[in-house]
Amino acid sequence: MIQNYLKQHSSAATLAFYRLAFGLMMLLSLIRFASYGWIKKFYITPEFHFTYYGFEWVKPIGNYTYLLFVIAGLAAFFVAIGYKYKWAILTFFLSFTYIELMDKTTYLNHYYFITLISFTFLFLPANCYYSVDAYKDEKLRFEKIPSWNIDILKLLLALVYFYAGLAKINSDWLIEAMPLKIWLPNNSNLPLIGSFLNENWVHYAFSWTGMIYDLAIVFLLLYKRTRLFGFILVVVFHILTKILFPIGVFPYVMIISSLIFFDTSFHKKVLNLISRIASRSITIFENGKEKQVNPTMLYKAKINFISVFVLFQLLFPFRYVCYPNELFWTEEGFRFSWRVMLMEKAGYTTFTVIDAITKKEIRVNNSHFLTKFQEKQMAFQPDFILEYAHYLHNYYLNQGINAPEVYVESYVALNGRLSQKYIDSKINLANENESFKHKTWILPFNDTIKGF
């Protein structure tokens, strides 16, 4: 059955459409990011950066960071037009991922999504249709490509929605209507619906429909009969979230991405329309050729590799089961799991550095080392607290403090619970190290959040 599936073909127009849309969206996102002055603000100004475990070497490269964004932008454009596609998508994947790894303060699930999509694109012949490459080189031109080339993108998109929906099946979200109960009233000055946003039943209605939407939307998009309805929901849903929350370009990325579920005829129409504006035609790509795959070792290896990748994507979000204690509290296994908008979590975290010999104490002023945004993110995430503690240790060691001991006083409030002590303040964090193991110095949550 799998062998048969791998032999099925679909129109290359769909993949080309998504390549074009993806490239352009990425280009615009990068321009927007730069225009807000965020490159400087997030990557140049801070003197300290929170890194990912195992990727401590990925750091901003001074003013060359701007160049990195230019490279990513150019690569995105080349991906869009399908020029030197293989190199372009590889460059985009590497530069974008590098940017994301520079500082985890800015971590967003959607950035991770973009990294995954561009990684997947590395293995897809997205330039065989409606691309400069295929226009110039007839050998590259194909009208049909293996169906899995398109389905894998649909699958990745489906995973985001479905897993985000699963993650919403928890007692805070469904039974307490948290964190929407905290977030929605802040929009009560919106016209028309504003006054409703402070109503308790509205918080529940939003929570439950949000969960059902996330779980159901992919199925609505998959079936032709419900597709248009599904798409209207997608548009409405994302525009609504765009109005209510500061979530940048992602609503648009998701709306455009969901078009991949449409029939090829739609994608062809769009490409035709663009062509007509440029007084060209897409007929040159309609050569009736099917991209045949030779079952070489290389191809088999590729298929196997991608299968493992997909399996990994299916399992990785559930790694939290390997950790004790409450996921939302410890955040061990929280990132890279499509857990979006689930928590209103904030902290108040201050550090004391003690000279091991003289016992001299120094109260650290966080704003000396961190930006406001970094301090906010650090205050409630254990891995941030630990990395910063080590940074303080090294900083004060250089300042001549003997074997600086770093202690933290940290309070965290989660989803409408009263703040409580977060980290064991008797632990010298300079002696603790980052690992995939459970962090024993996180104090217990004293509550349970049931669900996924």
Place this chain on the structure above:
Amino acid sequence: MKKKLLIFFGVIATVVACSSSDDSGSESTGGSNFDRTALLTNWADNIIIPSFTNYQSKIQALNASITVFNTTTTEANLVNVRTSWLEAYKAYQYVAIYNFGKSEEINLKESANTYPSNTVGIQSNITAGNYNLSLISQFDKQGFPALDYMINGLGTTDAAIVTFYTTNTNAAKYKRYLTDLTARLQTSADAVVTDWNSSYRATYIANNGVSVTSSVNITTNNFVKNLEKDVRSGKIGIPAGVFSGGTLFPDKVEAFYKNDVSRDLLNTAVQASKDFFNGKKFNGTSTGAGFQSYLDYVNATRSGQKLSTIINTQYDAILTSNATLSTSFSKQITTDNTKMITAYDVLQQNVIYTKLDMMQALDITIDYVDGDGD
């Protein structure tokens, strides 16, 4: 069921989607929404402006009593100066919360209450006579702490203090410094009151949005910062050695030379903070829009209690624990510092409740940045 919910959702969302594009201009509306304009109006008209006006008049009184003292330099008049100094110092505790706008621009807070004061610097200022109190380097040689030194710290008895203004060779210079110190306080107070009464009030109230630079945001941040830095750290933490590994600084208490009013000043500041939290009219009993009503409006409940109640209870706990302290914090620190530490911890708890729980409940942003979508 599923489909119905989806349709329901769709309808709601369509309404939003359409309405937002139609008119996104108006920010605040009445009705059942929490009215930020009303909040800011209550803050400005019933609390902040009256606090500053009161402060201004208390400084005027201080000024007047110093004029009298300088003309008729007697122990009795020194006592009068002291009384009006303390009154003005207490009035200051109420305005220290609102360190934005003109107040921030002219460094009202730093020039009025940087302590411990630099007595060597003050003495050299007096002798040299060519000081410029508006310089940043002069913060610790002026304001209430400098006045404290001038009227309480020059000698051990009132008679001894008075001699500095009568028989001392630099007596005229001492008098002049006293006048200049109050004049400086007066100028700052006048500038802030004038600004609030002219254009700033309207600007402040009109800035009723939710952004980082909105009035609610700025005021809240200052409110929290005042409790954390000025009240908790300044008045208790630093002298009690919390920030120095247990090394005590009994000479770093507020009003060190008067010495028996540091508790009084602390309690005044806590009361000012509590009153502002409750939106209580300055010098009145009625409460209006404030953090309390804002929190209640967004139904902020924690552990089965209103968050506003939790915070108010904690304010009361602070006042109760302060009552166990000596009126002189230097004495308290030298005799039994553990009580100071307890007072610190009780106050710290409310710093956490306001800075963390309250700010979170009110969803006050620290900065604009993209969040995760859905």
